[in-house]
Amino acid sequence: MKKLILASLAVLSLLAFSISSSAQEPKTKLRPNQTLKLYPQGQNVNVGLPEAGGPIESNGLSGDETLSETGNLGNINDDARIDLYFPKKPNGQMVIVCPGGGYKYVSSFNEGVYVAEWMLARGITVCVVKYRMPNSHWCVPLNDVQNAFRYCRAHAEEWKVKQIGVMGFSAGGHLAASASNLFTDPVTRPDFSVLVYPVITIERPLTHNGTRTNLIGKDDMWNSRDKFVDEYEQSLMEWRSLREVFSLQNMVSSQTPPTYIVLCQDDKTVPAENSMMYYNQLISKKVPAEMHIFPTGGHGWGFSAEKYVGKGNDKFSYARPYFEQTLERWLISIR
Numbered sequence: 633m634k635k636l637i638l639a640s641l642a643v644l645s646l647l648a649f650s651i652s653s654s655a656q657e658p659k660t661k662l663r664p665n666q667t668l669k670l671y672p673q674g675q676n677v678n679v680g681l682p683e684a685g686g687p688i689e690s691n692g693l694s695g696d697e698t699l700s701e702t703g704n705l706g707n708i709n710d711d712a713r714i715d716l717y718f719p720k721k722p723n724g725q726m727v728i729v730c731p732g733g734g735y736k737y738v739s740s741f742n743e744g745v746y747v748a749e750w751m752l753a754r755g756i757t758v759c760v761v762k763y764r765m766p767n768s769h770w771c772v773p774l775n776d777v778q779n780a781f782r783y784c785r786a787h788a789e790e791w792k793v794k795q796i797g798v799m800g801f802s803a804g805g806h807l808a809a810s811a812s813n814l815f816t817d818p819v820t821r822p823d824f825s826v827l828v829y830p831v832i833t834i835e836r837p838l839t840h841n842g843t844r845t846n847l848i849g850k851d852d853m854w855n856s857r858d859k860f861v862d863e864y865e866q867s868l869m870e871w872r873s874l875r876e877v878f879s880l881q882n883m884v885s886s887q888t889p890p891t892y893i894v895l896c897q898d899d900k901t902v903p904a905e906n907s908m909m910y911y912n913q914l915i916s917k918k919v920p921a922e923m924h925i926f927p928t929g930g931h932g933w934g935f936s937a938e939k940y941v942g943k944g945n946d947k948f949s950y951a952r953p954y955f956e957q958t959l960e961r962w963l964i965s966i967r
């Protein structure tokens with residue numbers, strides 16, 4: 633009887649795991665053609681893919697990743713990776729995608745695989761970066777994206793890719809804007825940039841507080857007076873410098889790539905002023921830019937059209953066809 637009970641529990645456990653796993657699958661049959669760990673030896677060894685670079689430093693996180701039913705992938709550490717998708721007829725463009733999630737998780741369905749499905753239908757090669765969460769280690773996510781650029785540039789000719797841009801959503805938009813302004817060389821400089829309801833500044837009151845805290849840490853990590861005077865002053869200087877650099881409207885230059893921005897006026901998560909101040913700086917530096925502001929839709933609508941979320945659940949449905957049309961036209965125009 634005991635063996636029978638244990639066997640039954642094992643079956644129920646497997647069944648529960650199967651149900652849970654199926655609930656955590658995206659509502660598309662599309663899967664990556666290839667998935668590569670950026671740091672096969674983990675974060676404690678500064679070695680990455682041969683074509684790219686190492687992790688520089690650990691984000692201090694350990695343990696298993698988490699995955700919600702809606703595709704929010706959290707606690708990414710040693711297994712930072714890129715998902716590669718190849719179209720049947722490549723048009724020469726590639727997009728490196730940075731899903732959002734407040735630097736706490738990666739929205740791997742809505743702002744990852746669903747984006748890839750849309751891009752593939754238009755002949756665009758896609759690399760979705762499941763980047764490490766910063767956990768106050770501010771250099772970590774950008775390092776992952778720049779290593780993705782290094783790897784993709786090394787294989788561009790093989791993949792029939794002539795142009796590699798970056799696309800980001802929310803905090804992933806902050807990461808994409810970071811990549812667009814804080815590049816280290818021509819290899820890591822995007823050829824174009826697509827920012828969807830992006831976080832741009834990390835200064836209050838216009839920032840998204842979760843993005844700010846997860847990227848550079850809580851305020852008391854920097855301004856605590858429980859330090860020697862020299863250490864305290866050095867901490868304040870570093871804090872000011874990080875806030876300056878990662879408020880990306882300050883970093884726009886004539887070398888910032890052509891940029892497409894889209895957002896909603898009623899976004900209560902990331903104020904519209906983020907995109908507006910960035911757009912104004914692009915114009916002042918004579919960087920080709922296009923921006924679309926829709927009146928309603930809120931935040932986080934990504935590429936979750938009604939075929940993914942069910943009829944009536946897409947708050948952006950009224951504007952989505954126009955958004956997709958303008959994005960497609962813009963991408964064609966910059967080829």
